[in-house]
Amino acid sequence: MKTSMLKSVRWALFPVLLLALMVHNAGAQSAAPLPGTHTTASSYGFDALAARLEQAIAANKMGLVAQASASHGAAARGVKIRGNLVLMVFRNDYAVRMLAASVPAGIEAPLRLYLTEEANGKARVTWRAPSAVFAPYGSAELDAMARELDPVFEKIVRDATGG
Numbered sequence: 001m002k003t004s005m006l007k008s009v010r011w012a013l014f015p016v017l018l019l020a021l022m023v024h025n026a027g028a029q030s031a032a033p034l035p036g037t038h039t040t041a042s043s044y045g046f047d048a049l050a051a052r053l054e055q056a057i058a059a060n061k062m063g064l065v066a067q068a069s070a071s072h073g074a075a076a077r078g079v080k081i082r083g084n085l086v087l088m089v090f091r092n093d094y095a096v097r098m099l100a101a102s103v104p105a106g107i108e109a110p111l112r113l114y115l116t117e118e119a120n121g122k123a124r125v126t127w128r129a130p131s132a133v134f135a136p137y138g139s140a141e142l143d144a145m146a147r148e149l150d151p152v153f154e155k156i157v158r159d160a161t162g163g
Contacts (some may be wrong), residue, residue: 036132038154041124042161046083046117049160053087053113053125056159060152062089065110071117083117089156094145098134101141108133111153125157 033039042049057064066088074081090110098105111133114126130149134142157163 033126034128034132036129036135037126038129038157039124039126040157040161040163041118042122042163044123044161045121046085046115046123049123049125050083050085050087050115052160053115053156056156057087057089059159060156061091062152062156063091064088065090082119083115083123085115087113087115089113089153094149097145098142101139101145102134102137105134105137105139105142111149113153113157125161127153127157129153 044052054064064087067085068088069083069085071081071083071085088110089112095106095109098109111130112127115123116126117123130146130153131143134146
C-alpha cells in the first residue's frame with residue numbers, strides 16, 4: 001500500500017516537474033547575453049573563419065593561449081555537431097598589468113572569442129568586450145588596460161570576418 005501511494009505521488013508530481021523544466025529551459029534559451037557581448041556574422045565557413053581568427057590574433061600581436069572545441073571532441077567520439085571553438089587570447093604584458101591591478105581578476109584571463117557554425121554553414125564570432133569583462137573588479141588601472149584591449153579585440157574580429 002505504501003509503495004502504490006508513493007508511485008501515485010511521483011506521477012502526480014511529474015507534470016509539475018516537467019513544466020518547471022520547460023520553463024527553465026525556455027528562459028535559458030532566450031536569456032539576454034551579458035553586458036558588452038558582441039556577435040559578428042561572417043561570409044566564411046567555420047574552418048576558414050577559425051584560420052582567419054588565428055591569423056588575425058597573431059597579426060594584432062596577441063597570443064593564442066589555448067583553444068577548446070566541443071565539436072572536435074564530439075567528432076573524436078563519432079558524433080557530429082555544428083562547429084564551435086573557443087579561442088583563448090591574451091598576452092603576458094597585459095597579464096602582468098592585470099594582476100598588478102587585481103589578482104582576483106586573473107580568473108578572467110585569457111579572454112575568449114567564441115566561434116560558432118550556423119545552420120547555413122557560415123560562421124560567426126561572439127566575444128565580450130574586455131572593458132565589460134573587467135568592469136566588476138572596480139579598478140581604475142584594470143579599466144584603463146581593458147579599454148586598450150577593446151579596440152584590439154574589435155580589430156581581430158574585423159580582420160577575420162572582413163567586416
